[in-house]
Amino acid sequence: MKPSWPRIIQIVSSGLGLGLIALLVLARLAHGQAPSQRWWTAIGAALLYITAGLLAAATQLRRRGGFWLMLRRSWRARWSREWLSLLAVFPMTGAYIAALQYAPRPVQIGCGIALIGLALIALLAMTMTQAGIAAVPSWRSLSMGVAVPVQALMSAAVAIVAMFPAGAPIARAIALPLLFAALMFKLLHYANASRRGVDDAAATLGLPVGASLRRLERSRGSRNVITHDMMFDQGYGKLWGRRLSMFALAYLIPFALLVPVSAEFRYSTLFGIVATASCIAGLLLERWLSYAEARHLSSMWRR
Amino acid sequence: MRLGLLIDTDLCTACEACSVACRQWHEEQAAGDQPPRQMSADVWPLRVRQFELVRASAKDNGRAAQPLNMPMGCLHCEEPACRKVCPTGAISKRWADGIVLIDADVCTGCGLCALACPYGVCELDSASGTMVKCSLCMPAGAEHGPNGAACVQACPTQAIQMGDFDDPSSAVARAAQQRGARALLGERGYRPTSRYLMPPARETGPLDGAEVAGPALRELVQVLLDRSSTL
Numbered sequence: 001m002k003p004s005w006p007r008i009i010q011i012v013s014s015g016l017g018l019g020l021i022a023l024l025v026l027a028r029l030a031h032g033q034a035p036s037q038r039w040w041t042a043i044g045a046a047l048l049y050i051t052a053g054l055l056a057a058a059t060q061l062r063r064r065g066g067f068w069l070m071l072r073r074s075w076r077a078r079w080s081r082e083w084l085s086l087l088a089v090f091p092m093t094g095a096y097i098a099a100l101q102y103a104p105r106p107v108q109i110g111c112g113i114a115l116i117g118l119a120l121i122a123l124l125a126m127t128m129t130q131a132g133i134a135a136v137p138s139w140r141s142l143s144m145g146v147a148v149p150v151q152a153l154m155s156a157a158v159a160i161v162a163m164f165p166a167g168a169p170i171a172r173a174i175a176l177p178l179l180f181a182a183l184m185f186k187l188l189h190y191a192n193a194s195r196r197g198v199d200d201a202a203a204t205l206g207l208p209v210g211a212s213l214r215r216l217e218r219s220r221g222s223r224n225v226i227t228h229d230m231m232f233d234q235g236y237g238k239l240w241g242r243r244l245s246m247f248a249l250a251y252l253i254p255f256a257l258l259v260p261v262s263a264e265f266r267y268s269t270l271f272g273i274v275a276t277a278s279c280i281a282g283l284l285l286e287r288w289l290s291y292a293e294a295r296h297l298s299s300m301w302r303r
Numbered sequence: 304m305r306l307g308l309l310i311d312t313d314l315c316t317a318c319e320a321c322s323v324a325c326r327q328w329h330e331e332q333a334a335g336d337q338p339p340r341q342m343s344a345d346v347w348p349l350r351v352r353q354f355e356l357v358r359a360s361a362k363d364n365g366r367a368a369q370p371l372n373m374p375m376g377c378l379h380c381e382e383p384a385c386r387k388v389c390p391t392g393a394i395s396k397r398w399a400d401g402i403v404l405i406d407a408d409v410c411t412g413c414g415l416c417a418l419a420c421p422y423g424v425c426e427l428d429s430a431s432g433t434m435v436k437c438s439l440c441m442p443a444g445a446e447h448g449p450n451g452a453a454c455v456q457a458c459p460t461q462a463i464q465m466g467d468f469d470d471p472s473s474a475v476a477r478a479a480q481q482r483g484a485r486a487l488l489g490e491r492g493y494r495p496t497s498r499y500l501m502p503p504a505r506e507t508g509p510l511d512g513a514e515v516a517g518p519a520l521r522e523l524v525q526v527l528l529d530r531s532s533t534l
Contacts, residue, residue: 055367062412063432071393072410083390134491135421158372201354204488205371205501208358213371216353224345225417225427297488298423301352 006060010282011126011148012155014053014086015056018126019048019156021089022119023174025096027160027167029112035100042163047093047155054086055220060082082129083121092118096146121192123149130290135297138193139290151250151283154178158254161261172261179258183251186286201300226296239292246289250282305401305468306439307496308452309381309475309484313464313503317351324457327350328401328440333407333431338407347428347453348437349376360503369502374454374463376437377424378487378495379403383423384415385436393434399470401496402441407433421488422495439465468496 024042028035058067074084092115100113127148134140157175161168202213254275261268312401324347333340337483352373360367379396383403386394393410396403402492405416408434417425417434441450443480478484484498 002457009474015305060413062427062429063410063430066411066413066432069409070391070413073409075395130386130417133388133418135419204485204490205499206483206485207356208504211356211358213354213356216355218371224347224423225414225425226423235425296423297421301373301423 002111003291004056004060008054008284008291009056010060011110011130011152011287011301012055012283013049013056014126015123015152015283016155016159017046017051017091017147018086018119018123019090020049020159021093021153022116022153023156023160024234025112025115025119027102027170028111032105037148038164042160043093043097045163047090050086050089054083057083082122084092084159085118085125089115089118089122105149119281120149123152135299136294137196137198138294141189141196143185143189147182147189150178150182150185151286154182155276155279155283158258158272159276161176161258162276165269165272165298166263168261168272169263172258175258176255179255183247186247186251195205198295198297198300204300220256226298237291242285242289246282247277248282248286250286253278253282304399304470305381305463305496306465307401307468307475307498308376308439308455309464309466309479309498309500310374311464311478311500312371313459313500314372314460315351315374316460316462317353317370318459318506319351320457320459321463322347322349322351322376322452324453325437325440328453329435333428340430341427342435343427345436346387346433348424348426349374350424351375356502360504369505371502373499374452375422375424376497377403377420378422378497378530379437379439381494381496384419384421384493388415388419390415398443400467402439403436404438404441405434405436407431407435421491421493423507470500 012130020042024028024039024046028039042157054120059072063069070083070115071087092111096108096115099108103111124145127145130139130148132140138144154175157171157178159172161175164171200212200213207213257271257275257278261271311485326342326346328340329346329348330340333342340523352375354371354373355368356371357366357368359365371443379402381401383394383396386396389410390413391409391411393406394403394416401518412432412434414427414434415461416436417423417427422430424436428435434457440454452463455463455465464475466473468476468479470476471480478500479498482500484500486495486498487493488495
């Protein structure tokens with residue numbers, strides 16, 4: 001068994017990149033002055049994160065040349081909005097950069113708002129690929145749909161603290177509420193998920209009350225793409241150690257490290273870097289757990 | 304027209320002839336004019352799920368157990384969840400007969416259909432990098448042969464029947480109506496075309512030859528006993 005690492009890396013890496021784009025452009029719109037060298041570097045890093053996520057997702061396609069096939073056919077199906085919106089961020093960022101260089105302020109604002117909107121749409125589309133799967137009842141919830149974009153913005157805000165020492169207090173003021181909000185949404189998701197279980201097969205077979213089913217053997221009925229590749233099917237509440245590690249790495253350690261950050265604090269950058277690394281590791285574990293703990297409806301035929 | 308399978312779990316013995324015939328058909332189909340290409344070992348577009356069904360009973364300490372075998376391939380849903388999530392539009396539902404098909408030429412093997420299907424019947428053939436599932440033995444663009452799907456032909460007990468569920472006079476529609484066939488996960492909003500007939504409740508206990516075998520077998524046993532006594 002192995003988790004779907006391409007998908008996990010895509011959501012965390014592209015999410016961080018999209019969150020960075022949204023927050024950096026928002027900061028530029030609010031600030032209004034010419035961007036600094038660090039700002040350009042941060043935008044470049046954001047595009048690299050999105051590219052890394054896309055490349056990771058491309059390895060999920062088992063067919064050789066599947067990425068190009070996906071792009072060629074992407075207009076055919078609504079589920080490819082994720083790919084299209086992610087790719088559209090690149091030319092839109094280019095348009096915004098061109099506007100920063102050559103266009104008057106109103107055009108810059110228009111392009112900036114459009115880019116922020118597109119980044120948020122891409123985040124939502126990426127989330128809905130998972131949250132829209134009805135066959136995994138615990139995924140299909142509003143808390144899941146909100147938690148992933150908030151986490152992406154959270155990781156971006158924490159990364160900005162490390163990237164911009166001068167603006168660390170402002171970035172911290174954004175990052176701390178986002179960390180708290182993401183933690184709350186995650187807890188809400190767990191509370192919802194524990195109620196969204198998978199029935200026993202006896203229920204859908206219309207068996208009388210008191211009847212029960214027991215799987216007789218696990219021969220060729222047990223292994224397929226879902227059990228092998230997509231999820232561990234451990235069930236909610238069985239991986240407490242990893243769940244606690246996830247909460248510590250993704251939310252609590254970054255929160256604790258960002259609290260002392262200020263303009264005067266000598267180790268703001270170091271604390272920001274450690275907080276970012278911890279946050280990314282925690283989010284990778286969080287996505288891993290989302291696959292490991294989820295129970296697919298088809299598991300009722302395997303139990 | 305809405306083609307599907309009617310599976311009588313009471314007749315299924317879990318011999319898995321249907322699974323083997325199905326896999327063989329897919330290998331031949333994928334090869335075209337070439338010799339059949341072997342699919343990955345884990346790929347079974349039709350799997351027989353085997354359960355022990357325990358019900359309340361008047362005998363045997365109040366519990367009676369019996370086998371429940373369920374051959375399960377694609378159930379050809381009326382609104383297939385797999386089709387909705389396919390990012391390249393490789394999965395289609397043929398409205399002429401209701402069969403859900405995967406176009407292997409445009410499937411990227413992303414696996415989203417396997418995740419979306421609540422029955423777990425979309426299989427990844429890692430040899431070709433594409434998804435495989437039951438197509439009722441109908442290649443895209445072809446009409447159905449007179450003998451039905453490979454699993455129907457292979458089943459020694461005729462536990463699997465194929466037919467048009469939209470035609471009230473068809474054998475499958477009548478049997479489904481009379482015996483209350485189950486639409487799996489219908490309570491969750493899924494609308495599969497293929498249906499399952501559940502086994503009737505049976506009392507268990509010491510086997511009574513006369514009750515189980517019937518008069519023909521009793522006569523045969525009697526003949527054999529008579530012959531053995533003359534030897």
